[in-house]
Amino acid sequence: xxxxxxxxxxxVGATGLIAAARSTMxxxxxxxxQKQAAEVVGQLESRRPPILEVAGSDEQLVQVLTPAxxxxxxxxxxxxxxxxGRLAPGQSAWVITPLDNDPFVAVAESAQTADGxxxxxxxxxxxxxxxxxxxxxxxxxxxxPVMVALVGLTTWFAVGRALAxxxxxxxxxxxxxxxxxxxxxxxxxxxxxxxxxxxxxxxMLERLENARNSQRRFVSDAxxxxxxxxxxxxxxxxxxxxHPDRMTAAELGDVVLAEQQRMQRLVEDxxxxxxxxxxxxxxxxxxxxxxxxxxxxxxxxSTTSKRVDTSGVGAARVQGDAGALRRVFRNLGENAARHAxxxxxxxxxxxxxxxxxxxxxxxxxxxESARDRVLQRxxxxxxxxxxxxxxxxxxLSIVDEVIRAHGGSLSIGASPLGGARIQVVxxxxxx
Numbered sequence: 001x002x003x004x005x006x007x008x009x010x011x012v013g014a015t016g017l018i019a020a021a022r023s024t025m026x027x028x029x030x031x032x033x034q035k036q037a038a039e040v041v042g043q044l045e046s047r048r049p050p051i052l053e054v055a056g057s058d059e060q061l062v063q064v065l066t067p068a069x070x071x072x073x074x075x076x077x078x079x080x081x082x083x084x085g086r087l088a089p090g091q092s093a094w095v096i097t098p099l100d101n102d103p104f105v106a107v108a109e110s111a112q113t114a115d116g117x118x119x120x121x122x123x124x125x126x127x128x129x130x131x132x133x134x135x136x137x138x139x140x141x142x143x144x145p146v147m148v149a150l151v152g153l154t155t156w157f158a159v160g161r162a163l164a165x166x167x168x169x170x171x172x173x174x175x176x177x178x179x180x181x182x183x184x185x186x187x188x189x190x191x192x193x194x195x196x197x198x199x200x201x202x203x204m205l206e207r208l209e210n211a212r213n214s215q216r217r218f219v220s221d222a223x224x225x226x227x228x229x230x231x232x233x234x235x236x237x238x239x240x241x242x243h244p245d246r247m248t249a250a251e252l253g254d255v256v257l258a259e260q261q262r263m264q265r266l267v268e269d270x271x272x273x274x275x276x277x278x279x280x281x282x283x284x285x286x287x288x289x290x291x292x293x294x295x296x297x298x299x300x301x302s303t304t305s306k307r308v309d310t311s312g313v314g315a316a317r318v319q320g321d322a323g324a325l326r327r328v329f330r331n332l333g334e335n336a337a338r339h340a341x342x343x344x345x346x347x348x349x350x351x352x353x354x355x356x357x358x359x360x361x362x363x364x365x366x367x368e369s370a371r372d373r374v375l376q377r378x379x380x381x382x383x384x385x386x387x388x389x390x391x392x393x394x395x396l397s398i399v400d401e402v403i404r405a406h407g408g409s410l411s412i413g414a415s416p417l418g419g420a421r422i423q424v425v426x427x428x429x430x431x
Contacts (some may be wrong), residue, residue: 002152003344006148011144030122031036036124037107040062041120044113060075084104091107165186168185172184232255237256267396273397282320283321285319300344303337312358321406331398332395332399361417365419399422
């Protein structure tokens with residue numbers, strides 16, 4: 001396309017150049033003929049015979065005509081020839097003269113003599129003009145294609161070299177499979193569009209690799225967590241079948257029910273995290289967090305002997321998903337109950353335009369180096385590795401996902417009670 005555009009531009013330019021050069025040279029010849037005609041007119045009007053021998057040459061001829069077109073005088077090189085043309089005074093035209101039948105440009109001027117009106121015709125040859133135009137045309141006929149070819153080759157190599165990194169990126173991406181997401185495309189050193197494209201592709205590949213690794217870990221951990229209750233149920237069922245005297249139906253039912261509840265909780269947690277990963281929008285309604293706090297406190301008091309203090313719970317409302325926020329209070333409460341020695345404090349207050357929920361316990365706390373890690377999925381600290389005591393490792397990660405979906409944040413610190421402090425900040429709702 002660039003070559004075609006340049007070819008058209010050069011062709012139009014060359015045509016215009018030839019036309020302009022030819023017009024300029026013809027104009028110069030015409031002006032010279034007009035000047036010569038004026039001199040002859042001056043000689044005639046001064047009643048002096050014109051010096052036509054001087055005026056006549058191989059490239060110029062002069063004729064003095066009557067208004068009827070009869071030749072009364074002429075330069076020696078056209079003596080005895082008829083008028084070269086019938087021109088009105090002040091007119092110019094191309095004519096073919098008897099001199100080798102070459103083209104001339106002729107001009108006519110009027111002169112008043114003693115014998116009456118005379119018309120002076122001066123013609124100058126255009127051979128040099130046409131020869132110059134021909135040479136220029138031939139040069140451009142050769143030069144324009146050469147220039148077009150040069151531009152085409154230059155553009156081809158320049159564009160090819162500029163797009164070579166793109167081809168390298170394309171080949172590398174084409175060879176990358178789901179099992180080779182660790183590979184990266186070659187990144188040019190230049191900070192241009194292609195360099196930024198390569199950097200963007202590498203960042204995308206890094207995100208895909210991280211997502212793939214996270215998905216693999218998630219599937220592996222979920223499979224392990226689901227396999228544990230299934231294995232427990234199977235073992236107890238086999239014992240009950242093989243040794244009916246060692247396990248009653250009621251004992252087997254208790255085990256199956258407990259493991260079923262564990263599986264149900266795990267499946268619900270996985271579904272919630274899957275919705276979060278797919279960015280499924282949560283419902284939005286006015287939710288009184290103080291009601292959820294008191295509800296969770298009552299549940300904890302009925303399931304644990306530890307002290308649950310809600311004296312710091314104040315009225316607070318947010319716009320959010322009631323079910324998801326209830327899960328937040330449930331997970332925070334269970335996490336605190338699992339690690340607390342004897343006391344759990346729940347406080348809820350408005351601070352500016354935010355609502356701050358704080359859950360403290362007097363347990364061993366969370367080391368500062370592990371506070372970010374416990375928010376990852378299926379992560380349990382060393383003292384909570386037991387499946388019975390440590391849960392599935394999804395509680396705090398679910399809380400973090402839900403809170404971020406509500407535009408809030410979660411932080412972990414040290415509690416004044418000596419254990420861990422989990423603090424949640426969310427934008428306050430209306431009302």
